[in-house]
Amino acid sequence: MSAPSVDWVEVGPRDGLQSWASPVPTPAKVGLIAGLLDCGLRRVEATSMVHPKWVPQLADAEAVLEALQDRMDRLRVLVPNRQGLDRAKAAGVRNIAVTVAATDGYNRQNLNRSVQETLNDIIEIGREATVDGVAVDSSISVAFGCPYEGAVSPARVEELAVMLADGGIREITLADTIGVANPAQVEELFQAMKERLPLVRWGAHFHDTRGAAMANLLSALETGVSLFEGSVGGLGGSPFAPGAGGNLCTEDALTMLEAMGIKTGVDIDRLIEVARGLERTLGSRLPGKMHAVQPSEAKSVLA
Numbered sequence: 001m002s003a004p005s006v007d008w009v010e011v012g013p014r015d016g017l018q019s020w021a022s023p024v025p026t027p028a029k030v031g032l033i034a035g036l037l038d039c040g041l042r043r044v045e046a047t048s049m050v051h052p053k054w055v056p057q058l059a060d061a062e063a064v065l066e067a068l069q070d071r072m073d074r075l076r077v078l079v080p081n082r083q084g085l086d087r088a089k090a091a092g093v094r095n096i097a098v099t100v101a102a103t104d105g106y107n108r109q110n111l112n113r114s115v116q117e118t119l120n121d122i123i124e125i126g127r128e129a130t131v132d133g134v135a136v137d138s139s140i141s142v143a144f145g146c147p148y149e150g151a152v153s154p155a156r157v158e159e160l161a162v163m164l165a166d167g168g169i170r171e172i173t174l175a176d177t178i179g180v181a182n183p184a185q186v187e188e189l190f191q192a193m194k195e196r197l198p199l200v201r202w203g204a205h206f207h208d209t210r211g212a213a214m215a216n217l218l219s220a221l222e223t224g225v226s227l228f229e230g231s232v233g234g235l236g237g238s239p240f241a242p243g244a245g246g247n248l249c250t251e252d253a254l255t256m257l258e259a260m261g262i263k264t265g266v267d268i269d270r271l272i273e274v275a276r277g278l279e280r281t282l283g284s285r286l287p288g289k290m291h292a293v294q295p296s297e298a299k300s301v302l303a
Contacts, residue, residue, distance in 0.1 A: 005263040006221075009203070009229040010036050010250055011045040012278075013064075014078055016235035018048065018055050020282065026060045028281050030067040035274040036232060037071055040266045045097065045229075046075045049084030065091040076137065080111055085125050088134075095135040098122045099175075100164070102140055102156050105148030106177070110141065119160070123167040130168065138164050139173040139205060143189065144181035154189050158196055171201045173229060176216065179209025183219035190223040203227035206248045208234060208287070213248040214256065221262075228253070233275040233286030249288035251275055 013033050017024055029047075036044050046068065052059035061077070068075060069092060076095040079085050088096055100118045101107035107115045126136045143157050161172055174189065186204070193202060204220040204227070206213040217228060234249030251271045254264045268290075275291035 004261075005226065005265070006257060007043070007227045008041060008250065008254065008264060008266065009043045009045060009076065009227070010041045010232060011205075011229050011247065012036070012231035012233065012235055012250065014045040014048050014058065015229075015247060016231040016233070018057055019236065020057055022282075024057065024281070026063050026067070029060070029064050032232075032274070032278060032281070033064070033068060033075070034071070035277065036271070037074055039268075039271040039274060041271075042074060042265065043076055043095070044074060046077060048078035048080065049087040050078070050080050062087070062091055065093065079125060081121055082125060085129060089129075089132060093134065095137070096125075096129060097137045097139065098125055098169075099139045099141055100160060101146070101177075102142050102152045102160060103146040103149040106142045106146050109148065115160070119163055119167075122164065122169070126168050136169060137171045137173070137203075138169045139175050139203075140164075141175045141177045143174040144176045144185060145178060147178050154192050157189060158192065161193055161197055161200070165197050165200055170199070171203065171227070172197075173203035173205050173227070175205035175229075176207055176213075177205075179207035179213065181206065181216050182212060183215045186216045186219040187223055190220055190225055194223065201227060203229060205229040207236070208246055208248055214253060217248060217253055232271065232288075233278050233291060234288035235278070235286055246287045249290070251290045252288050255290050 033044055033046050047061040047064050048058050049061055072092050072094055076097055077088050077093045079088050079096045079098055104115050111118055129136050140160050146152055164172055202225050204225050206216045230250040230253055231247035232250045234246040236247035254266050254268050257264055272291045279286050
């Protein structure tokens with residue numbers, strides 16, 4: 001494989017929990033994030049500064065961040081608009097994520113505005129955040145297919161990526177928000193984006209709706225992508241994307257990568273225990289595989 005190591009962004013506390021129907025207590029969220037950080041994950045997306053009306057599960061964003069002030073340098077927060085940026089800065093956040101959809105249909109469902117309006121916001125948010133020393137990561141959602149508009153052309157993704165890069169964004173993740181991508185499509189899109197914008201650091205975010213997330217990860221890895229996002233236990237799915245499955249499972253993917261000789265910097269045995277603890281907290285079986293393996297079996301796999 002082309003990458004001797006990968007960087008993993010854990011999005012379970014935000015993207016994983018955002019569509020969970022039952023309220024998760026704030027202390028449980030704080031414990032989950034702390035446990036993930038203790039596993040060696042260098043970036044954890046802790047929450048979103050979205051209005052509670054739209055995502056009630058994340059209404060306690062400030063309380064979660066307040067409890068983790070001493071670990072803020074490894075936390076990332078999703079910021080949907082200028083008001084969200086103000087809240088993030090007030091909470092002491094040093095790394096934010098901004099997102100725009102490849103289609104107006106999904107963007108209006110997710111952010112209640114057009115793609116162009118969101119792009120304008122992102123440029124302003126990026127400019128202001130950079131002045132304040134806040135790192136800005138961006139993603140293009142439904143980059144491989146949209147639940148409202150169907151197929152998405154690579155040219156459309158490229159158009160948006162160019163506008164983000166021209167606005168100063170240097171890290172862009174392409175997201176298969178509804179889990180419809182296939183490995184050939186992933187390879188084609190990342191190859192095209194890397195050729196068009198070679199100075200951008202590209203990341204990949206896959207959902208496992210059709211069971212192809214792991215294959216898509218390998219395809220992206222083959223193109224030289226070394227930045228990935230996933231969710232502990234495979235938890236997740238956008239509340240604004242009908243039929244979307246859970247995220248690529250963090251412990252499953254990292255177990256495979258380590259077995260391939262690709263360094264992750266994560267204590268996977270400890271991460272598996274965090275996934276098991278999350279199952280107990282939620283009182284429900286999670287879709288990941290490794291946390292369901294007995295400890296003795298897991299050690300033989302990881303050896």
